[in-house]
Every structure is written in C-alpha cells, then in structure tokens.
Amino acid sequence: MADIQIERVRKDFGAVRALDEITLHVADGEFVALLGPSGCGKTTLLRIVAGLETRTAGRIVIGGRDLSDVPTRNRGLAMVFQNYAVFPHMTVYENIAFGLRMQGADTTRVQAQVKRAAELLHIEMLLDRYPAKLSGGQRQRVAVARALAVEPPVLLMDEPLSNLDALLRLEMRADLKAILQEAGTTTIYVTHDQTEAMGLADRIAVMHGGRIVQFDTPMAVYGRPQSTFVGGFVGSPPMNFIKVDVTGGQAKLGALSLPAPVASGSVLAGIRAEDFALVERDKGLPFNVLVVEPLGSHALMTGRVADQIIRVVAPPDTAHAAGTEIGLAPVQQRIVWMDAGSGTALGRSA
C-alpha cells in the first residue's frame, strides 16, 4: 500500500503546455478519478506517473519514495490499458502470470496468485484460452486480473471501460468497485465519462486545459462545482446556468426573489436539472416547455427561460407537454452562484 504525491508536474510538448504545475495527493488506499474532456492532459499525467512519458518538471513520490527518475519497470506499479494490451500470443494464465514471472516469483506463488486473481474476476474457466477467443469484456477482466495478480501498491487505469458496450460497462463498473474496495489498492483512474468517475471514485480530480480545476468527493463536485466548466462537464444533463440580474443583494427569478452573494450586477445561478420544483406559471420562474423526453425513471424537459435554453427533470408521469408554460421554483440551498464574467463560483454569501 502506498500514497501518491504528484508535485508541481509540468509537461510541455514543444510550445504546448500539456500539464501546468499539477499537484495532487492520492491517499493510501484511495480511488481517485482523473476526469476531463479529451486533450485535458489526464492520460499524459497518468503516463507520467507510470514513467511511460517524460515530464518537463516536478516530482512523482509514491509511498515516500521519489520515483521521478526511476524507470517504469522498477516503479512496482500495475496498469490497465484502454485497449487492454492483453498479450495475444500468451494464454490467459500466462497473461495473468506475466508480472509475477517478471518479479521472479516461484511456481507456487504464481499458481496461487493467478488462481486468486482469476477467481476475483470470474475468469477461472478461461485460463487455458488465448485472448483472441475472448469477448471484449473477458479481455478486460484478464487485463484487470493481470494487474491485481502482482498485488500492486498502486494501480493505474487508463479509460479501462471505454471500449465496452453500455451494458457490459455498467456490469464491469460495479464489479471493479467491489474488487478494488476489497483489495484496498491505491488507484488512479482516467476517464472522460463522468458517470464512471462519480460511481467509482472516492475523489474526483476534474481536469481542464492541463490543470486540475476541482478535486473533491463526487457529491461535492456534482453539487458544488467550482466553475461553470465543472458544472457543465459533470452530471447529465449538465448544470443549468441562468443569467440573473441582482439589485440590492436580491436576485430576481421571475416571481421569485432570492438572496444573492453580490450586491448588484449580473450573476449566473447554477441549478441542477433535478433541483426545480414545478409550480404554477406566475408563482416561479416562467419556463416555456419545448420538448419533453420520457426517460422512464423521470421525464427530461427542455425549454426556454427568458432567452436561455435550460433542462429540467420532472416526475415520469408529468402532464406538462411541449408548448405549455409553467413556473419553476429552484431549491434555494442547492443554487451555486457563479461570476458571470469568469465563470467561477462565488462565495455563498456576499
């Protein structure tokens, strides 16, 4: 077991700064997701931790040991790759045993560890097969078993579920969480899928443009985004940002008047789609329903508030149809106020 200290890590590709002074501390046994859109630098950061990519500046310290200039093979890590990288010319057994063999483990230990890892991932019956005969989900399990067989202090995962179909991804996600909770391995998990990050991680580091823009628990990242980027990227549908005018410390939302963190001017009210109560038109923020999508567990309504498009979650049996106009009453304590210019969160009181 080990903690991971990423200290002021910078990466330049020529004139392009891919990572800008990243500092991140992953506690022992913690599961941290690096979440961000493609090109945000999350995979580069993971590869720098693994030593597969060089860094321009900064340090990587794992379990108190400075590994910045230690070659990959001596870092004692395990990694699961996006394309699995399960060796096609080796049986499943030999794939899982690979790391152990490289460590020079004796036959008894190899057998015991392979068996344990295979049982954990439910692939005991596949040990004699070659990867070409396996489905994507099974290959993914082999890749995870190969990583866990060495009982690594640190596990790195690079978009491990992105090549699986939706149903399999859901299943694998739950399995992964259970397995890694049991193993207690310190894990960094790269993903662009916010659902995955939310569901799996103890904490999420949201990355954007080579920086970590927020590092917090999933619920905090979801409920209290520190910028419009985080609010828009995390959560589906993305957070609504309604531009409102403030006078005398009060924000005017249709018939409602809410205390705002600034005295006057223009702010953004960040409100999640599910944080609206549906009320009569003249008792809240007037909302012009344009589209209603019945999604089973709820209905997603898209409509217009003043000249902005926002999304609202309604009960599945909602009677409101496209073309009607209703009122919205936001749950006041869940509103995240953002600066209209910079898009960063404002304090909760002025």
Added chain:
Amino acid sequence: MTRARTSLLPYLLLAPSLLFLAALFLVPLLQTIGLSLTENGELSPANYQRMVGDLNFVPSLRNTFVLVLVVVPAQVVFALAMATMLQKLRLGRDIVLWIWTIPLGVSDLAAGLVWLAILQDRGYLNSALMALGVIDGPTPWLTYETPVALFFSVVAAEVWRATAIVLVILVAGLQLIPREYAEAAEVFGARPWTIFRRITLPLLRPSLQTALILRTVLAFEVFAVVYAIGGRNFPVLVGEAFVWQTDNQNTGVAAAYAMLVVVISLASTVFYLRALRTPPEQQP
C-alpha cells in the same frame, strides 16, 4: 444477369495476371521438368546422373547451403537490430530507412562489381590495409587458394546487398504491433531485452516468416554476386546451371540444376510455413 456479371468480374480481372503467370512461369517450369528428365527425346535420369557425378556438384551444393546458413541468419539479426533502432528514432527515421535501403536499388551484378572493386588485389581494402601497414603489398583475397577470405567476401557482399529487403519487411511488421504491448510488459517489470524476446519477437513472427521465406529462396538462387567476385572459384548451384547451359551447351543438365534449386526452395518454404506458423487462436 447483373449479379452473374458481378460475380464473374473478379475472375475476369484476375485472368490477365493468371494467363501471364501460366505463360511465363508454369509453361517454362513444365518445360524445364521435361528437359531435365529426357535425353534424346526419351525419359531418362541421365541428366541428374551427370549433374551428381560432376566434379563441381558437391562443392556447389555445399557452398550454396553454407552461404544460405550464414547469410540469412546474419541478415535477420542485422535487420532486427536495425529495425529496432529505427523504432527508437524520434527524428529522421524515414531518412535513415531510405539510406539503409539504397542497396535494394542496385542490381546484384552491380553490387558484386562494387565489392570486387573493394576486394580485388589492388582494391580499396588492400590500399587501406597497406596504408595502415597491416600488409606489405597487394594481397589476393578472391582466389581458390583463399577460400575462407573468398567466402566471407561473398557473405559481406550478400549481406550488404540484401539485408534491406528483410529490414523493410520487419519495419512494416514492427509498426503493426501496438505500442501498448511493450508498455504493458514494461509496467509489469520487463527489461528491454525481455520485452524484445517475450513480446516483440513472438508478435513479429508473421513478418519474420515472410522475410525468411523470401530471403532464403533468393539466397538459394545466389549467382551474380558470386560470379562477379569469385568467378568459378566459388561454385554455387545456379552458377553451375549457367555454366552447363552456356559453356557446356547442355540444357538438360542445366535444367536438372534448376530443378534442384526449385525443390530446395519449395522445401525451405514448407519448412518456414510450418516452423513459424502462428496458430489462429494466437493471432491478435
């Protein structure tokens, strides 16, 4: 009607090349078989008997085999090393590859003459050695009295001339192997040599097979380079076929030699196809 035409189309498009091969490969092959097995219009093993009984038969057979056994492995080792080095280059990879493949554009007779210019009595090698004081005067390397020097001269010329074709095949093969395999092996603690031996080499097997078949078959047909450098001081099978055809005016024995080369080439191809087969379940 339309469907019938569509299903015929591939065969129609293939037909010219098949006809071409039949006319210029299959027919001559059958004729050569016929020539080698007949004398004065009658079926006879006489040509083969004459070939086997010839003074140069055993030396040429031995020389050809020893040459193949030395040249082909050397070429594969060199090409593997060169291809691996190319993989590590970040800049200028294409230029280095281009320079390395220049010998491919030189005809084998010209290549032989280049090496003759280097290795003959008053060639570049002797001039250099004399300048360095290693030898006192022009020293012959390419006579029947210096068989070892002559042999290694032929080896050097062949390696120089034809390693690039192996290199090109292996470079293409290496590019087909996703980088993640080596990275995964590295993460799990494999050293560079282990990665090469346990990951790269097995995954390169299909390309190695292609390169070996091509190179071995061509190596058994070695002739022009040997002829330019050593003449008949270093007899080889195809050289003997040439001598029987031109000097001795005996097409029958020449055909027997040609058939022997065909059989050896086929056998080596079958050998590689079996020995380096990638089972379907191990294909990526």
